[in-house]
Amino acid sequence: MTNPSGQPAKKPLSLRERNRIATRDAIAEAAIQLAMLRGIHDVRIEDIAAEAGVSTRTFSNYFSSKYEALTCRHAQRMHHAAVALRDQPADKPLWSAIADAVLAPWQSSAAGLDTPSPETLAELRLLFCDSALQGEILKDVLNDRNEFAHAIGDRLGLDGRGLYCRLLSAAVTTVTQVTIDIFHEADPPAPLLPLLREALGLLSSAFPIPAPETGAAGKSEGKE
Amino acid sequence: MTNPSGQPAKKPLSLRERNRIATRDAIAEAAIQLAMLRGIHDVRIEDIAAEAGVSTRTFSNYFSSKYEALTCRHAQRMHHAAVALRDQPADKPLWSAIADAVLAPWQSSAAGLDTPSPETLAELRLLFCDSALQGEILKDVLNDRNEFAHAIGDRLGLDGRGLYCRLLSAAVTTVTQVTIDIFHEADPPAPLLPLLREALGLLSSAFPIPAPETGAAGKSEGKE
DNA sequence: GAATATATTGCCTATTGCGCAATATATGGT
DNA sequence: ACCATATATTGCGCAATAGGCAATATATTC
Numbered sequence: 001m002t003n004p005s006g007q008p009a010k011k012p013l014s015l016r017e018r019n020r021i022a023t024r025d026a027i028a029e030a031a032i033q034l035a036m037l038r039g040i041h042d043v044r045i046e047d048i049a050a051e052a053g054v055s056t057r058t059f060s061n062y063f064s065s066k067y068e069a070l071t072c073r074h075a076q077r078m079h080h081a082a083v084a085l086r087d088q089p090a091d092k093p094l095w096s097a098i099a100d101a102v103l104a105p106w107q108s109s110a111a112g113l114d115t116p117s118p119e120t121l122a123e124l125r126l127l128f129c130d131s132a133l134q135g136e137i138l139k140d141v142l143n144d145r146n147e148f149a150h151a152i153g154d155r156l157g158l159d160g161r162g163l164y165c166r167l168l169s170a171a172v173t174t175v176t177q178v179t180i181d182i183f184h185e186a187d188p189p190a191p192l193l194p195l196l197r198e199a200l201g202l203l204s205s206a207f208p209i210p211a212p213e214t215g216a217a218g219k220s221e222g223k224e
Numbered sequence: 225m226t227n228p229s230g231q232p233a234k235k236p237l238s239l240r241e242r243n244r245i246a247t248r249d250a251i252a253e254a255a256i257q258l259a260m261l262r263g264i265h266d267v268r269i270e271d272i273a274a275e276a277g278v279s280t281r282t283f284s285n286y287f288s289s290k291y292e293a294l295t296c297r298h299a300q301r302m303h304h305a306a307v308a309l310r311d312q313p314a315d316k317p318l319w320s321a322i323a324d325a326v327l328a329p330w331q332s333s334a335a336g337l338d339t340p341s342p343e344t345l346a347e348l349r350l351l352f353c354d355s356a357l358q359g360e361i362l363k364d365v366l367n368d369r370n371e372f373a374h375a376i377g378d379r380l381g382l383d384g385r386g387l388y389c390r391l392l393s394a395a396v397t398t399v400t401q402v403t404i405d406i407f408h409e410a411d412p413p414a415p416l417l418p419l420l421r422e423a424l425g426l427l428s429s430a431f432p433i434p435a436p437e438t439g440a441a442g443k444s445e446g447k448e
Numbered sequence: 449g450a451a452t453a454t455a456t457t458g459c460c461t462a463t464t465g466c467g468c469a470a471t472a473t474a475t476g477g478t
Numbered sequence: 479a480c481c482a483t484a485t486a487t488t489g490c491g492c493a494a495t496a497g498g499c500a501a502t503a504t505a506t507t508c
Contacts, residue, residue: 016474016485023486044463055488060465134366135359142358166402167423174398178390199391240454240505247455268494279457284496 024062027052028072035070036122040130067136074127075140077105081176082147086154094155095204099197102176106192115189124184141177145169175199248286251276252296259294260346264354291360298351299364301329305400306371310378318379319428323421326400330416339413348408365401369393399423 030051034043045066049059063069084104088097127133146160148169153160179199183192254275258267269290273283287293308328312321351357370384372393377384384390403423407416 014475019474020486045465046463056464057466057489058487061487064465066464131363131366135363138362139355139359142355163406163423164426166406167399167426170398170402171395171427174394175391178394182387182390199387202388202391203395238506243505244455270494280495281458281497282456285456288496290495 023052023054023058024072027054027059027062028069031066031069032073032123032126036126040066040070040126040133065136067133071127071133071136071140073123074137078137078140078144078173078176079147080105082144082151085148085151090155094152095200097155098152098172098204099200102172102196102200103193114191116183116192121184121189124180128181128184137177141173145173148172171203172200175203247276247278247282248296251278251283251286252293255290255293256297256347256350260350264294264350264357289360291357295351295357295360295364297347298361302361302364302368302397302400303371304329306368306375309372309375314379318376319424321379322376322396323424326396326420326424327417338415340407340416345408345413348404352405352408361401365397369397372396395427396424399427 027048031043031048034047034051043066045056045059048066048069049056052059059069063072081102081104085097085101088101092100127137145166146169149165150160152158152168153162153165156165158165176196176199179196180192183190183195186195251272255267255272258271258275267290269283270280272290272293273280276283283293287296305326305328309321309325312325316324351361369390370393373389374384376382376392377386377389380389382389400420400423403420404416407414407419410419
């Protein structure tokens with residue numbers, strides 16, 4: 001685990017944190033499994049907690065609702081993508097960096113290139129077909145958008161809080177969501193990567209990238 | 225019934241429907257007022273119902289949660305925008321039509337051109353500063369995206385369920401959200417219209433418009 | 449005005465979110 | 479290894495919520 005990119009050193013992860021993460025994952029996993037089995041609305045917190053081997057009270061210590069537990073995985077993926085943008089080499093073009101960052105959480109799960117696993121598809125269908133879960137997901141997306149916006153801002157030498165960066169990051173996250181939506185709908189399951197590249201390509205084809213200093217585009221960062 | 229645009233005739237609105245709409249509006253209004261006054265989380269359904277002059281049970285008949293009641297107004301605005309796209313003249317360029325449609329619900333409330341009213345701003349801040357409400361709003365946005373996508377599809381002669389239309393409608397709704405976000409944050413309150421035109425203009429140059437059938441005349445839609 | 453359809457309400461129950469205090473487990477210093 | 483401290487888990491209990499059911503009030507249709 002020697003870190004080639006010289007980023008934050010691997011965390012020693014105290015036992016306590018390990019346990020915490022383990023139970024959190026266990027709860028999330030139990031929630032997803034039960035929801036896929038019985039349907040979201042026929043699963044009670046009591047059931048999830050029992051399946052995960054904890055008390056209902058402990059469930060509440062980790063998640064404030066069952067929707068939060070269900071979307072936990074996906075929220076982690078999106079957050080992964082957001083921070084991955086910062087880990088991209090600085091000399092890589094913006095759109096390549098964005099595409100690779102968005103793909104980062106999927107490449108590790110091998111759903112990017114190969115035909116996606118049925119479980120992954122099932123989980124995504126679960127998440128993307130219920131509007132309550134979609135709403136829950138947005139809450140996480142909103143945080144990640146900030147992360148994206150600032151990463152983009154740093155990369156372009158712009159204010160991450162300005163109009164341009166916020167629009168761009170919002171567009172990227174939204175396009176990602178829609179692409180995943182289409183991805184899990186695809187009747188002959190297809191790998192995610194090409195879809196994502198196509199969608200981002202569509203977005204990037206003409207999205208103007210303002211020069212950091214030399215203002216050919218005339219628009220400043222918009223914030224006053 | 226004679227309708228210049230040939231769309232659904234003006235509804236006679238039976239008394240029952242009138243009452244229904246009235247109570248629904250009353251509840252939503254009460255919810256917003258109380259929430260602005262005391263803060264969202266210190267308002268109970270009981271309070272809202274009392275303020276609106278109905279029972280708590282009736283509240284539940286109209287809204288399945290207080291968040292839904294709070295976002296009702298905004299949901300109506302977004303829906304208004306979505307259907308307004310269909311009412312735009314067919315010969316208007318796509319991006320102009322989109323901009324006007326998105327502005328439609330605001331022009332009537334005079335917040336588009338003039339300096340926005342403090343109440344409107346306060347309501348928007350209420351809605352956009354709470355992540356739970358943001359999530360609630362997304363549920364409505366998801367429906368409207370379909371509306372947008374199909375309207376765009378009809379306009380361009382494309383399949384409203386295809387990748388392009390879905391991406392475009394998602395981008396439009398998202399950009400709108402972000403713009404409203406910036407709008408209510410603006411310290412010297414500024415009219416919404418210019419902001420929206422700027423944001424959509426930014427987006428419009430990002431999305432090339434494919435030729436519907438005749439491969440010519442293509443893409444010089446980059447209006448500003 | 450009578451017959452029918454729909455809306456409002458009260459009553460009741462299952463579920464949830466979370467504060468509080470007791471207990472179990474991990475951590476850090478000696 | 480042992481003890482003091484910090485954190486996690488759990489049970490208990492309460493306030494709030496979502497929604498089914500049936501009775502009553504109000505619209506609509508004929």
